[in-house]
Amino acid sequence: MKSISDQAKTVSQSRTYLTDLVLPSDTNHHDTIFGGKVMAYVDKIACIAAMRHCRKPVVTVSTDSFDFLAPIKAGEAISLEAYVAWTHRTSMEVFVKVESENLLTAEKRLTSRAYLTMVALNDQGRAASVPHVIPETVEEKRQYDQAWERYKIRMKRKENSIE
Template sequence: MGNAIPMSYSRTIQTRLVLPPDTNHHGSIFGGRVLAYIDEIAAIVAMTHAKGDVVTASIDSVDFVSPAYVGDVLELEGIVTSTGRTSMEIYVRVVTRNIKTREERLTTESFVTMVAIDAEGKPREVPTVYPETETEKRLFETAPKRREYRKAKRALQH
């Protein structure tokens, strides 16, 4: 599918309010809830890029940097950082904002691999991406290292 498209094409931002049912007995959000949000935004980003259905291949890394509490606002941002023939690496960044103090903290960073599929559920080709901003260039240029790491990890598992 040779035509490269800008990374910004599929950028997606979601805002969520942390509510009591989302939290544990400490009043901070469940890690599993954050993972579900990450998987959802990564899927939206990948579907936008691939212009069709996708499946999650792996959630490669999740770093929980700081907690989010009831009443905090989560802002999730996802972007395609690199592509294979049928796969897309999605970077998801979660920032917590306290509405009263306006303080913002990085909560979670994650890389998710999604695969585009056709109507029969078989992998299908996706367009390549190119970076435009400095942040995008950094994510794009470091993607081959992450891909090698994933390949090595898979080799160890088999």
């Protein structure tokens, strides 16, 4: 009998949001948030989304397609959205979108997006199976349909880095 954690789940079951205020201590000499700080937020929210999907511990094994599109300034809010977009046997591809919000004008901008690969772990710290994911919206279905190509690119990149 399959456990609850092994049953297929919808994308919405892993959807996770995080909002924080960008303070001067988070910024560089341009008064914009450090890229590494954004990356840390992205990794953290991807971990939460992946764990919500599989209900197991996870580790990050790959970050690809991390695009910085616009800066986030001190005093603005950073808002992140993450969800499991695709699954393989033991891995999950998590999509993360980052936006800035000017809290005085309500203007929002897409500032970053990324795909991370997370692997679920069993009690012995080995890769564990994950539930399939079921896309529901048009955007989720598009990402799901394109995931196999992203997976092949990651595997090729991994293969080339071992040589």
